[in-house]
Amino acid sequence: MNEGFSWATGWFVSLIFAPLPGTSFPWIVLWLVTGATIFTLYFGFIQFRAIKHSISLVKGDYADPQDAGEVSHFQALATALSGTVGLGNIAGVAVAVGIGGPGATFWMILAGLMGMASKFTECTLGVKYRNEYPDGTVSGGPMYYISKGFKEKGIPGGKPLAALFAVFCILGSFGGGNMFQANQAHAQISSIVGSYPGWITGVIFALIVFAVIVGGIKSIARVTEKVVPFMGVLYVTAALIIILMNIDKVGWAFEQIFVGAFTGLGIAGGLVGALIQGFKRAAFSNEAGVGSAAIAHSAVRTKEPITEGLVSLLEPFIDTVVICTMTALVIIITGQLTSDPATGLYLVGDNGHIITADGSSGVALTSAAFASALSWFPYVLAVAVVLFAFSTMISWSYYGLKAWTYLFGEGKNTELVFKLLFCVFVVIGAAANLGPVIDFSDAAIFAMAVVNIIGLYFLMSLVKDDLHSYLTRLKSGEIKRFKH
Template identity: 60%
Template sequence: MSKKLLLLFITTFSFLTSTFSQFDVKEKITNLSEDINDGKISLIVSGGEVPYEYFWSNSSTPLTSHFAEKLTEGVEYSVTITDANGLKTEKKYIVETESFQEDINNTFIPVVSFLDKIIFWDPFYSLGLYDNIIRDSSEEILKNANGTNKTTKIPIVVVWLVLGAIFFTIRMKFINIRGFKHAISLVKGDYDDPNDKGEVSHFQALTTALSATVGLGNIAGVAIAIAVGGPGATFWMIIAGLLGMSSKFVECTLGVKYRKVDENGEVSGGPMYYLRDGLAKYNAGGLGKVLAVLFAILCIGGSFGGGNMFQANQAYEILGAQFPMMADNGPLFGVVLAILVGAVIIGGIKSIANVTDKIVPFMAVLYVGAALVVIFANFGQIGTVFALIFDGAFNSDAALGGVIGVLIQGFRRAAFSNEAGVGSASIAHAAAKTSEPVSEGIVSLLEPLIDTVVICTMTALVIIITGHHVDTGGLGGVQLTSSAFGSVISWFPYLLVVAIFLFAFSTMVSWSYYGLKSWEYLFGKSKFSEYSYKIIFLIFIVIGSSVSLGAVLDFSDMMILAMAFPNILGLLFLSKEVRSDLDSYFARLKSGEIKKYK
């Protein structure tokens, strides 16, 4: 009997102890404003044995934190709470959406997640060719704030762009190097025949395409690449820029070759046309039509997002930071910017080119000049900087993802910045006055050189030479670049405002042309079609200046990157005829058949 009582006592005591040691979790869920990504979840835990460990599903929240912030509204987050005795409980929470922009952002999140799995899929990891976990020099696994392993990724879109660039470089016999001198002569107008068909000069086509690529990516994107990949990313960024020159040559040659000129002399060209008409010559007309439509849809989406809303949004943010009186006046800023952009794009490619051929040289000289001031102010550090770049490229710290991680950061930034292989630039170059498609292709190879090898490299050198790659001070993107310049040029933040506004403005006017030509390809060419697109484009400028951008912008950026898939596939089909045209062009140039006019 006593044994039964003892057993009953032990069982009852264990039950009561277990019951009283269970967690009692009270939560406070806060949506701080109508802006996106400012949700907060705070927990008050009682019961169990302190201290508690909090494993949040978002990797940026530390294991010791009882609250998580900067959360996306409408997304489910989980937290597993563990006490000192190993007792666990899991809770799930959602910060409810409370504004239109939060609802829109929440709608796009699953779409972005789906596209991310496609565009940023890592084929090498999926095939078991490498371990994507990042380790330090002692082979210890590096952890995120929430305790999960840090990993690196080799996105399929970057692989596609880089392999395409390498193939075209070899296929075209290193046209990126041997065509440079002739490209300068063409831009100077030495071979301009006044009777050639087209709407703009070689120089204007170059500046129009450059204005779409030289932008915030050169300022913010490079800073992120250096912060994440270290100085070594600069080397691989330059290599990718040089290789990208060959991709740009092929797509812009084809852009002119397959362009259409109407009875009024107005030109329509780009990937839509060489994918449709070019592939038809190789018994792949059905595939060509599908790729052309896909490209046009992606280009329109990219023109409204990365080529429009993002530019307006970032220009307003920087302007508001420097001039407090502009705060909370996003819609007004958007209206003014839309009027300025509208005044330019209403006149078509000729009007756009007349603006970009002045803005692009000015802003490039302005930015590069400021960079040179900073570099020469630290002249004694130049040798050290280049040593850091080369050492980081081949002997990189494992904490940065090793050599592969640094290489990917450099290649990724170059690919995103100069858009070589994406195909967009061929739409602008198709409007050039020339009867020789190859000549315009040779002109276009200067774009990645200027955009990536010169301007992006200048940004990287400034960040490294001022030591901002070591201590970012919690800054990122534009702010990091501004701080690096400001350490030598106190008034640079104001100069940066001017540069960013010009970058954003010129990018928008060029992308409006890309989007319009894609729109007309799908919906036909008419005044109604033209003005419908332009009005929608201007409305998106106001929206971009007025609301926070999250998943909507991610979606648009992915559309721009996705343009590379149909475009490069078409370029591979057509590379043989481009090589033949290139050989013929240089043979005629050597024989004197192609005349100089200056």
């Protein structure tokens, strides 16, 4: 049984993350980046044209509390951000810069900027095709816009494709959105307080998570709108302190980023290595094109789907362009990264450890970079990791729940079964050596992107029509700021 599962897991993981022939570039990353590029061009660089209006929407300038939906624009953004801002911003960036060199940061920023258009497309569709129920609750996401949108356009295969997305989403929520987070949180806590059984962390996390998710998206949103800004400000403030302490090196750091992005600095740190690692980090961090965020954004109070698309495009900017770049700058300016002239491999700190592609040195590198200037930072990092893990779990519980109810039907009992199962997996994740289970669940999350982007290609013309209508009415004054 175990051998069969291991074989199936290995096959699925290798299928999703297989490199393009003759390169080490995973085809799934190319799939995401290509989609982001197409949406950027198709919508006329909407992420740059509309960013001012996006901020106004988040502030609530156009919000009507009488509109259908469960949460505000800001709460929807915070919930979706809590699912993406996480350990990838700490460990993943370190791995990208460690393997690809400082130049990876440039490609990471570029991919993040393009990913804003993917988020805009999927989150607009999420609201456009959501189900609204008499009790005021809503359900939305790729499951709904693929099945309903394909039917509206007369395209066959919508329901099977939507069901496949839902299956992948459930698997991803139990693994990468749950067990991995609990596992890493326990590892970080035990590194500070000493070794102790993981199930203790698991039970504590499970009880807190259940207390939040049992109240549904409104309860989740109330927590994330407080936790996400706090953990973001905490982490970015620490990074800014170090950057200001080394202000004389900032110009040099950006020079390293731009030079490294376009020149070959050894085997692993050359143009190809930097590009691959930068694009991978952006794709894995902000999940633009995966479709997960569209589920959270579907719950927003609005009658204009385009408004939530415009709000959502801020996510990759905050997650990748701001937070991931902060991490990369700290690593570069603190001198924790050095290159071996003989091999071109980037080494970590004075010990000369090679940064590993599996991320095992990722948190250690980020922690060492911060600790070199702030001796107390490992404690802040422990708090950040716990908050990141917790916020990711509660967001992914909602993603998995909506996929679950799409397959098995709406209802209190159906929802309770999923929520209890989710909390059981929290305990398992903190206590177990996950191995292939996590690899499988990570692959499931990116399998969501395969299905989702196919749907976006078929439906993006509908988004373009809605965008033209909205911007025309906004310019004419038909859409007005709401007086609170």
